[in-house]
Amino acid sequence: MTLGTIEKKIFPSFIESLIREREVVGVQEKVEGKYEFAPLESATQLCLEYDVTILPPKKYFLPPRETLLRFKTGKTVSCEPVLESRPLIIIGVHPYDLKAIAQLDRIFAEGNLDEHYRKRRQDTMIIGVDIRRASPFAFCKSMNSATVQEGFDLLLTDIGEGYVVTVGTPPGQKLLEKHAPARAATEKEIAKRHEIQEKIPYLFSLNTVTTPYDELPKLLAQQEESKLFEELAEKCFGCGTCNLVCPTCYCFDVEDDLALNLTDGERFRFWDGCLLDGFAKVATGENFREDRAERIRHRLFRKGKYIYEKYGEHGCVGCGRCASACLPDIANPVDIFNRLKEGK
């Protein structure tokens, strides 16, 4: 693993150089204390000392609405796939989001390769950044996502006077060489990076899941019939915001759009959510998860059991976005897991 250092005084010129070369998105303060990934026009917009963004960067690989096919209908019928993508750099991705992206990479590649996702992902370079500030809702220590060893092209660690850059991939190395002739990190800087990274999990000490990571599936299996889901359902709006802001939720629906000429059209997919009422409903009217409590349970089990059993890691990375976005305040996985543990 190559380590370099970019001093803070030349860091803006690194970002400006990237912006000159291709489209760059980075973390920006949208309104006071609320952050988002958005296109960068200048280095001054970039804010690397943030807690969490409103939406995760998955929107760049699985857009909220994405055209899959274009077709012609009527007298002649034809269709062709649409694979839209462009070279992109994303700057400022936190480790929990890097883990989520790595998980989506697996899910969209496994079994049947989803070329629409793969192409966007392949065209994107990711510059991660180590966490400096914790969101009060985040519980990354519990979900093993406070720091990462992989899943980035470059990773920045703020050591005060500069950033230590960890090179994750050969394209990352090239990008660094071309845009920021970083010098090799000194032993002292490497030691400082190590010291900072060691402490990051403890930023989340106040918000922890009481069940160990690998024992969550067992807990959930035991609590499948818990009355807690019904209790939460009484307050839940069924709005699906928890799905919307989740970095590992990837379910989508598909619809056709027909132009006014009734000939040209496109088929597109768009984000769907398992908390929404009609998610499991079939055309005959049968709804296989009609009760909100069943849908709440399904989401929680996706995050703490099903994905783990398939991939060996949880479908929750502890970002806390669902907890912070939920209006009736019932979506917090820490609360739910801990209450299930206590059996109440």
Next chain:
Amino acid sequence: MTAVEVQQTSLYLPSLAEIVRTEQLTKMEKLLEIKLKSGQDLGHQPGQFVEVSLFGIGEAPISVSSSPTKKGSFELAVRAVGNVTKALHRLEPGALVGIRGPFGKGFPVEELKGKDILFVAGGIGLVPLRSLINYVLDRRSDFGRVLVLFGAKTPAEQLFLKELAQWRESKNMEYWETVDRTDGQWQGNVGVITTLFPKITIDPQKTVAVIVGPPIMYRFAILEAQVKGIPDDQIIVSLERRMKCGVGKCGHCQINQVYVCQDGPVFNYAQIKDLKEAI
């Protein structure tokens, strides 16, 4: 600027196919015989499904109703309940549709060889089951006894009348039928499908029950099969779910951790009896 690349690699790209024949089966169900424009066979297994596209309207998962022993074309029997299926009912021969698939795990044909098979079909459960019944009848010597229990709500809702007439007369199989409600003309059994079970005798160890019907039917029909002594891993069902993408990505068909479009729609009861939402 957004670069647009056109490749033939999307999971979601249908193949064009032509409707070559249609037949109104009941008031609600229509049979569509379809040929792929490529000229190839669909290459399905009994019990698999396809995603049928009508461009501008959408795509819906539909079970293949014909046996793969029928070459050159395949058949779907479609109930008009949603946007796509209602539009499919309006199509005439010569119309083009899109087809993706076949998808999913079909019936375990190899495991059925040499076994007695008890088919239990409720309503349009006969549509997917027909792909296996006709397969078995076409390879009759590979299998033991063939029993078919078919229940419809009313006589008017019985599908595939010509085939039913043949099955009633056939020496190759034992066919039993019932309707939930009679229309006055009906001479046969009246009652739900479970009322047919006491009429048959089987060797439970040698018998595989293959049950397809509406969600409500499974609980009771599976219980009857168990009462007959058929082990859980010899009770086979095909589950309906919202299989929007067919390729294990969109999430709609999940039962707990199971993707019905990939791991099913055919399951044996031992596989799913502990899945909370399955039956």
